[in-house]
Amino acid sequence: MTDVGIDRLRDMRIDRLHASNSGGPASRQAYRALRDAIIATELEPGQRLSENELAERLAVSRTPIREALIRLRDDRFVQIVPQLGTFVTRISTAAVEDAQFIRESLECAAVRLAATRAQDGDLAALAGLVRRQAEVVGHGDYGRFAVLDDEFHAGLCELAGRPVAWEVAQRVKGHLNRVRRLSLPQPHYLDEMVAEHREVLEALERRDPDAAETTLRHHLRMVLSALPAIRAQHPDYFQDEERG
């Protein structure tokens, strides 16, 4: 039986495969490039995308572009209308709130678990992360903070033993980031974020699930507060009109 040889080999490569993840290099690269461009609103909400044009611009054929667009459709970043075109989704208040709901539900559940399972060593690592966040914020390095912010939230899920929670949260988080990119970075915004991270961390150190959850929930909801202002500023980016 030839399959057993294949099976054994496959099992050995799962990690490598899992790490490098999905699709070929071209397909993966196209996905990331398009996703980033959409979140950065370099591709504007409502804009029509052409497979041919994208293929030409990224110097690949239409196939990997197509596969990337399929994933983006599943992520609700584009709408594909057969025989008509592919469009960057307009920002929908409902979609943003949906993303918020999913992220909040998963991360809050995870942080509760983390509060009961966390080892001191893990918490020390998180504490180091928060310290580095304070540093980069001191230099006003917004981009670097975004990376460390993701690492913090990923770390929470890791501590809970549910890294998958972060994977799912990260996929929907794009919708929140697109909104956040549109809001002018408030001066004290970053300091506040770091302070709240510290608060969550302290709750974990006290092994207090309720406090950890409450604090994290409040922390996650800060993003949403800017939503109405952004909608007023970029009405053409939104698919739902203002409520009278």
Add this chain to the structure above:
Amino acid sequence: MTDVGIDRLRDMRIDRLHASNSGGPASRQAYRALRDAIIATELEPGQRLSENELAERLAVSRTPIREALIRLRDDRFVQIVPQLGTFVTRISTAAVEDAQFIRESLECAAVRLAATRAQDGDLAALAGLVRRQAEVVGHGDYGRFAVLDDEFHAGLCELAGRPVAWEVAQRVKGHLNRVRRLSLPQPHYLDEMVAEHREVLEALERRDPDAAETTLRHHLRMVLSALPAIRAQHPDYFQDEERG
């Protein structure tokens, strides 16, 4: 500007598009067929799939098959290893627990919302659903119950105003269903399910979020209880070995 005409039309068709959802008919059909076959273990865990063979069997070309496999990979139902093959994922205890975690987190958060937002009319509809469940269970109609079960849980998310919660839950739920299909249906299992649905419903009628959440959480965890027995029965279907 030509885009505005397109835009207007597109907006009008969003509902249709959204309802009929993603990809062309061939692609969608392939996805559903493969997914169902995997969950029913007609395609066995660990089995190697060939794009060519699948294309031939479903009488389509490789393209829609590929698109279906991409979605299935994102769902973690297959692993695609370049230049080697595509394999039905073995059941992993961790993956099942991940799916359970996600579903539980989302649905429990949703049911809390539902408890505060639900209108009497909505609850009456749910009550009707539970009654119909009791009927079909009386006839031992497992398949019909599965449909009504999904409708109940979808209804909970709908009541919460977060239908997206059910969409995400449903995607990961496949992993739980694959396990459930392997377990022999226990005689009183279905009655118990219906009774628990009724309990959740009563908690909602009392507008009691805590009770609703607690009951639902217990309800959702019933599936997991059969996991060890199934792993003992089908060790070759699992990717992780038994713990000594």
Add this chain to the structure above:
DNA sequence: GGCCAGGCGCTGGTATGTAAGTATGCAGCG
């Protein structure tokens, strides 16, 4: 008999071609 090397057949990844459908813009008519 055991072992190593190279051809072979398969895989998925990518590129390109074909088909079907849609909005647009113009031409011709009322």
Add this chain to the structure above:
DNA sequence: CGCTGCATACTTACATACCAGCGCCTGGCC
């Protein structure tokens, strides 16, 4: 002048062709 109908130029969905990489098998060597 306004409206209707068709030719056209796009779009995506699907089919096909080609490519690089890998495991396996077999033939030859030690």
